[in-house]
Amino acid sequence: xxxxxxxxxxxxxxxxxxxxxxxxxxxxxxxxxxxxxxxxxxxxxxxxxxxxxxxxxxxxxxxxxxxxxxxxxxxxxxxxxx
Amino acid sequence: xxxxxxxxxxxxxxxxxxxxxxxxxxxxxxxxxxxxxxxxxxxxxxxxxxxxxxxxxxxxxxxxxxxxxxxxxxxxxxxxxxxxxxxxxxxxxxxxxxxxxxxxxxxxxxxxxxxxxxxxxxxxxxxxxxxxxxxxxxxxxxxxxxxxxxxxxxxxxxxxxxxxxxxxxxxxxxxxxxxxxxxxxxxxxxxxxxxxxxxxxxxxxxxxxxxx
Numbered sequence: 001x002x003x004x005x006x007x008x009x010x011x012x013x014x015x016x017x018x019x020x021x022x023x024x025x026x027x028x029x030x031x032x033x034x035x036x037x038x039x040x041x042x043x044x045x046x047x048x049x050x051x052x053x054x055x056x057x058x059x060x061x062x063x064x065x066x067x068x069x070x071x072x073x074x075x076x077x078x079x080x081x082x
Numbered sequence: 083x084x085x086x087x088x089x090x091x092x093x094x095x096x097x098x099x100x101x102x103x104x105x106x107x108x109x110x111x112x113x114x115x116x117x118x119x120x121x122x123x124x125x126x127x128x129x130x131x132x133x134x135x136x137x138x139x140x141x142x143x144x145x146x147x148x149x150x151x152x153x154x155x156x157x158x159x160x161x162x163x164x165x166x167x168x169x170x171x172x173x174x175x176x177x178x179x180x181x182x183x184x185x186x187x188x189x190x191x192x193x194x195x196x197x198x199x200x201x202x203x204x205x206x207x208x209x210x211x212x213x214x215x216x217x218x219x220x221x222x223x224x225x226x227x228x229x230x231x232x233x234x235x236x237x238x239x240x241x242x243x244x245x246x247x248x249x250x251x252x253x254x255x256x257x258x259x260x261x262x263x264x265x266x267x268x269x270x271x272x273x274x275x276x277x278x279x280x281x282x283x284x285x286x287x288x289x290x291x292x293x294x
Contacts, residue, residue, distance in 0.1 A: 008142060008159055009236070013222055016239065059222075059244060060237045061142070061158050 002074050004067065007081045009060035016059030023052045023066055048072040054082060097168070100204050100267035103289065106275055108282035113210035115275050115283065118259065119267060120168040121205050124175055127161050128194035133185035138162050145233050145248055153259075155235045155248055163199075163246065165259065171198040204267020207250075208274055209257035212281040217258060219277045221247075225258075241273030 002014040022044050027036045045051075050070050057063055064082035069075070097120050105116035128134045130141070138154055140146045140162070145155040152166035152174065164174055178196045185191045208217060214225050223230070223238040230236065232251040237244065243266045248259040262270050275283060276291035285291075 016222065059239055062237075063159060 002076075004055060004076065005079050006055075006057045006060055006063075007065050007079050008063055009057055012057065012060060016057070018056040018058050020054040020056055020064070022046075023054050046071075097201065100264055101206070101271045103286060106278070106283055106285065108210070108212070108278065110282060111210060112212040113208065113216055113278045113281045113283055114213075115271065115278055116207050116209075117271065118205040118207045119203075119264075121200070121259075122164075122166040122168060122170040122174060123198070123200045123203050123205070123261065124164040124166075124171060124178070125157075125161065125197045125199045126164070126178065126194065127197075128182075129192045130160050132191050132194070133188060134182045134191070134194045135160075135162075137181055137185075143235050145235050145250070153248065153250060155246075157235060157246055158237070163261075165205075165248070171200050202264050203261050204264045204270065205259060205261040206267075206271050206274060207257060207259050208278070209252060209255055211256065212278070213256045213258060216274070216278045216281055219280075220273060225249075241270055241277075243270050243273070245270070 003011045004014050004017055006012050006017070024040055024044070027040055032040070048071055050068055052066055052068050054064055054066050057065065066080050066082055067076050068078045099117050099119035101117040101119060105114055107114040126134070126138065140154050140156045142156040142159045145153055147153050152164050155163045155165065157163045166174060175196050175198055182194050182196070217240065218225055220241045221238050223236065230249050232249050234249040235247070237246050239245070240247070240260055243262050245260050245262045249257070250259050251257050260270065260274070272289055272291050275285050275289065279285060
């Protein structure tokens with residue numbers, strides 16, 4: 001079990017939330033190439049290190065927020081409402 | 083703020099609860115589970131910094147009982163639910179539209195919606211000295227007095243059903259209002275009643291969780 005701190009609801013079991021994956025900047029749709037869109041949609045770095053992730057509090061406030069999580073230790077720091 | 087004063091309520095002709103048995107109670111009265119699906123439920127959505135939010139008077143995670151008996155709950159950020167006695171939806175939505183109309187056009191006011199969700203949601207009330215202990219068996223949150231005092235509003239899983247809960251003590255006795263999607267209503271009632279059997283509550287034949 002991972003305890004994830006929601007900015008609105010406080011500490012929550014990760015089962016109450018949904019991990020939406022690494023936070024990836026969205027390219028400008030009017031100028032992005034197909035390669036850039038593909039990388040935005042499908043390519044993730046997935047390091048065994050600190051990653052900025054988006055989570056969705058589906059069991060509580062139903063808001064999105066971002067945290068930094070160490071994928072090797074599940075240590076969490078820095079939370080921010082999206 | 084833009085308010086469209088239309089009445090799109092589901093007609094309040096006949097309300098059929100998904101739970102068709104009366105309250106279940108332990109012989110010593112330590113826990114009671116009662117259907118409360120007919121409770122009027124009106125959902126309001128709007129900005130937290132608007133005049134409408136100030137009028138409602140409660141923030142996320144808290145509730146307040148109005149003088150007319152209605153319970154105003156801060157269900158989520160930018161979302162409130164008003165619980166009241168059966169058959170009051172039209173009166174409440176009309177009154178809110180009237181009040182919120184005064185903020186129309188003021189800077190910073192956004193779009194506010196007022197919707198009667200009575201028919202879409204099931205609800206039950208569990209109360210008594212063992213109510214917290216029974217709920218703790220099937221709820222994923224800590225329901226201690228420190229974290230969920232009287233008036234607390236929160237969402238949690240109860241029997242693996244996503245629910246909105248309100249700690250709404252009655253006469254000094256611990257009590258929770260639990261609401262969920264209507265289609266899960268009967269299962270939720272059965273799951274909560276099953277959790278109470280440890281405290282002496284008898285479940286009628288046909289309403290057992292495990293069918294025995």
